[in-house]
Amino acid sequence: MVDPLSEAEKNNATFASLGLSEPLVKAATEQLYTRPYPIQRDAIPPILRGKDILGIAKTGSGKTASFVLPILELFNRTKRVNGRYASVLVLVPTRELAGQVADVFGLLGEHLFPKVKTVAVYGGVSINPQMIAVHGADIIVATPGRLLDLLAQRALRLSDVEILVLDEADKMLELGFADEMNRLVDLLPQKRQTILFAATLGDAIQDINAALLRTPVKIEVVEEETNIELIEQLAYKVETERKGPLLRYLIKTEVMKQVLVFVSSTRTADNLVVKLTKNGIQAAAIHGQKGQNVRMKVLQNFKAGKLRVMVATDLLARGIDIQLLPYVINFDLPRSPKDYIHRIGRTGRAEAAGKAISLITPDDEHHFQIIQKKMGKRVEQIDTIDLDLAGY
Numbered sequence: 127m128v129d130p131l132s133e134a135e136k137n138n139a140t141f142a143s144l145g146l147s148e149p150l151v152k153a154a155t156e157q158l159y160t161r162p163y164p165i166q167r168d169a170i171p172p173i174l175r176g177k178d179i180l181g182i183a184k185t186g187s188g189k190t191a192s193f194v195l196p197i198l199e200l201f202n203r204t205k206r207v208n209g210r211y212a213s214v215l216v217l218v219p220t221r222e223l224a225g226q227v228a229d230v231f232g233l234l235g236e237h238l239f240p241k242v243k244t245v246a247v248y249g250g251v252s253i254n255p256q257m258i259a260v261h262g263a264d265i266i267v268a269t270p271g272r273l274l275d276l277l278a279q280r281a282l283r284l285s286d287v288e289i290l291v292l293d294e295a296d297k298m299l300e301l302g303f304a305d306e307m308n309r310l311v312d313l314l315p316q317k318r319q320t321i322l323f324a325a326t327l328g329d330a331i332q333d334i335n336a337a338l339l340r341t342p343v344k345i346e347v348v349e350e351e352t353n354i355e356l357i358e359q360l361a362y363k364v365e366t367e368r369k370g371p372l373l374r375y376l377i378k379t380e381v382m383k384q385v386l387v388f389v390s391s392t393r394t395a396d397n398l399v400v401k402l403t404k405n406g407i408q409a410a411a412i413h414g415q416k417g418q419n420v421r422m423k424v425l426q427n428f429k430a431g432k433l434r435v436m437v438a439t440d441l442l443a444r445g446i447d448i449q450l451l452p453y454v455i456n457f458d459l460p461r462s463p464k465d466y467i468h469r470i471g472r473t474g475r476a477e478a479a480g481k482a483i484s485l486i487t488p489d490d491e492h493h494f495q496i497i498q499k500k501m502g503k504r505v506e507q508i509d510t511i512d513l514d515l516a517g518y
């Protein structure tokens with residue numbers, strides 16, 4: 127089939143040009159989605175046309191919004207909400223992902239009228255509140271086991287499902303949900319739209335594809351190769367106890383307007399923020415122990431340029447996409463060379479050069495050698511022994 131969008135149209139795509147209407151464009155803008163990610167550009171139009179999708183994409187690619195936005199758009203067009211049973215079912219492998227995906231439906235659906243009701247159901251918590259919550263839900267985001275329990279309790283039926291999304295399908299299989307998935311699929315209407323996302327296309331996913339999808343549109347997101355050459359890398363040799371003052375010195379003397387600082391633990395992140403703030407440098411942390419709302423607020427402020435220093439642990443940094451970030455500082459070195467490249471890659475995006483600085487303690491030296499070797503590039507190292515850090 128000929129792709130209805132030409133190359134030029136694709137490159138200039140906006141959420142509106144992909145077929146989303148105003149309430150959704152507005153919500154995406156409020157989430158600081160300035161323009162569609164490639165996966166969104168490729169997935170939104172065919173989903174709106176009712177096509178099945180086989181998407182190969184990892185977390186961080188923007189895959190969630192790539193199905194959430196068009197599904198909400200379809201609700202917006204038909205205005206068919208609050209039926210007896212849900213018309214959209216999203217199956218996910220974990221409780222965390224269920225919550226996250228449901229949150230994205232909520233956030234991106236904020237301006238829709240009538241409201242689309244999304245409910246997340248997952249195991250590990252009492253089933254009773256969920257039995258009540260699923261009433262009148264338009265979209266159910268569920269882990270397979272709990273959904274089967276709810277069905278056994280007759281809390282809901284799947285007879286009205288028009289769209290099935292299997293998110294992180296490979297992980298669902300890995301976690302041993304194959305049986306549950308099959309049982310659930312048997313309860314769904316034959317005539318439906320099926321959207322499948324997996325991180326990689328293995329045999330098991332091919333099998334599901336053959337069994338469940340009808341001439342799907344295949345979308346594959348190739349991870350962007352970081353162009354190391356665009357990034358100016360620098361390392362400062364420093365004693366552990368002088369890392370904090372050196373960080374503040376660098377931020378102040380280099381007059382860094384925006385910097386992303388990576389640390390290895392939640393505790394270090396919180397400590398750094400306290401110290402930076404005390405020294406008059408505006409900073410906030412994002413890490414796993416901050417609530418989703420706090421994390422989003424911090425990220426939003428940082429993206430909007432209202433926050434000078436964001437301190438992050440690796441886990442949380444995966445999904446961060448900030449265009450034209452001028453500085454990244456590795457306050458702590460990451461464990462793997464791959465993570466190092468991933469971190470510093472945040473400054474070298476969109477053909478704009480950035481600067482990546484690493485603080486190297488005597489204990490880190492050997493590890494930093496390995497990182498440089500794997501990267502195939504030597505990084506200039508500056509000694510800070512004679513640097514006067516008093517007052518920082």
Ligand code: AMP
Pocket residue numbers: 157158159160161162163166184185186187188189190191445446447
């Ligand atoms: P996901 O791959 O769905 O887990 O999304 C990764 C991250 O990218 C999330 O933090 C989203 O909020 C963010 N995101 C998704 N789409 C966009 C976009 N078009 N522009 C900027 N950020 C986005």
